Amino acid sequence: MSLKKSLLLTSALLFAPTMFLTAGTARAEVPDVVVSIKPIHSLVASIMQGVGEPALIVEGAASPHTYSMKPSNALALEKANVVFWVGHGLEAFLEKPLESLGSGAKIVELDDAPGLEKLKFREGGAFEAHDDGDEHAGAEGHAHEEAGHDEGEFDMHFWLDPANAKAMAAEIEKTLASADPDNAATYKTNLDALNTRLDTLDKKLVETVAPVKDKPFIVFHDAYQYFEHRYHVKVAGSITVSPEALPGAARLKQIHQKIAELGATCVFAEPQFEPKLVNVVLEGTPAKSGTLDPEAATLEAGPDLYFQLMEGIGTSLKTCLSSGS
Numbered sequence: 376m377s378l379k380k381s382l383l384l385t386s387a388l389l390f391a392p393t394m395f396l397t398a399g400t401a402r403a404e405v406p407d408v409v410v411s412i413k414p415i416h417s418l419v420a421s422i423m424q425g426v427g428e429p430a431l432i433v434e435g436a437a438s439p440h441t442y443s444m445k446p447s448n449a450l451a452l453e454k455a456n457v458v459f460w461v462g463h464g465l466e467a468f469l470e471k472p473l474e475s476l477g478s479g480a481k482i483v484e485l486d487d488a489p490g491l492e493k494l495k496f497r498e499g500g501a502f503e504a505h506d507d508g509d510e511h512a513g514a515e516g517h518a519h520e521e522a523g524h525d526e527g528e529f530d531m532h533f534w535l536d537p538a539n540a541k542a543m544a545a546e547i548e549k550t551l552a553s554a555d556p557d558n559a560a561t562y563k564t565n566l567d568a569l570n571t572r573l574d575t576l577d578k579k580l581v582e583t584v585a586p587v588k589d590k591p592f593i594v595f596h597d598a599y600q601y602f603e604h605r606y607h608v609k610v611a612g613s614i615t616v617s618p619e620a621l622p623g624a625a626r627l628k629q630i631h632q633k634i635a636e637l638g639a640t641c642v643f644a645e646p647q648f649e650p651k652l653v654n655v656v657l658e659g660t661p662a663k664s665g666t667l668d669p670e671a672a673t674l675e676a677g678p679d680l681y682f683q684l685m686e687g688i689g690t691s692l693k694t695c696l697s698s699g700s
């Protein structure tokens with residue numbers, strides 16, 4: 376009698392921790408998700424809200440163009456169940472590490488996302504081939520002066536158009552729902568909320584840049600094609616096509632002339648890169664300097680980052696361009 380009772384008690388005691396462990400295991404089944412760069416990480420973080428947090432590789436003020444992997448990044452990749460990256464045209468540093476991952480991880484290259492609008496890479500940055508018409512056909516003849524972007528046919532800064540953010544978000548949601556069916560409903564709800572927020576952002580940006588749409592400006596690197604395409608702002612040139620290769624004296628001189636010819640009112644630096652070049656280009660012209668942060672170097676990672684990034688570009692353009700005469 377008392378033996379039976381104590382057995383029952385023992386099994387109850389054994390059972391309780393078992394349940395606890397089971398609950399713990401279920402939580403651990405949320406996939407380990409790793410994302411290459413902040414703007415994409417922000418979209419993934421939005422969709423994972425309430426479920427988990429994705430890890431980020433290019434953290435802090437680093438740029439994907441000049442990044443080298445850290446040991447902690449390699450560890451995160453080894454544990455990962457899902458990896459999102461833009462593609463080898465942007466994060467060249469990830470190519471080898473991803474190749475060497477086992478088949479355990481699902482690797483999603485977002486430049487393959489259905490519905491993503493891709494624009495051809497501009498060999499000369501926003502310089503050559505700006506005569507309207509045939510799809511930058513003149514570009515083939517130019518020498519390859521840049522190191523990183525020239526591998527791919529397309530400009531890899533896809534995220535600078537909210538419509539492309541939506542296309543990538545759909546692919547992210549689909550991937551997460553199949554990797555983690557238990558949380559599929561949450562991913563879907565979060566995707567719907569994200570899409571609504573992206574629509575609002577888009578309308579806001581149209582309004583923000585409307586007063587300065589026709590004012591030409593110079594940017595640091597040729598990252599803004601998608602923003603230009605969507606909001607019809609006028610990038611007149613870039614100091615460098617890609618930050619892997621810094622411009623020579625000839626190009627700087629050319630840009631300097633361009634500012635005078637076009638009456639470009641602003642030259643925009645980027646927080647990760649040498650502001651000296653911007654000053655060289657500005658010298659002796661009435662143009663002002665501003666800052667744009669297309670890769671979110673100064674922003675804190677998380678669901679809001681994407682919106683801060685896009686609104687920041689709109690506001691910086693409006694502020695600098697409307698203060699010029």
Ligand SMILES: [Zn+2]
Nearest residue numbers: 440532596598
């Ligand atoms: Zn870039």
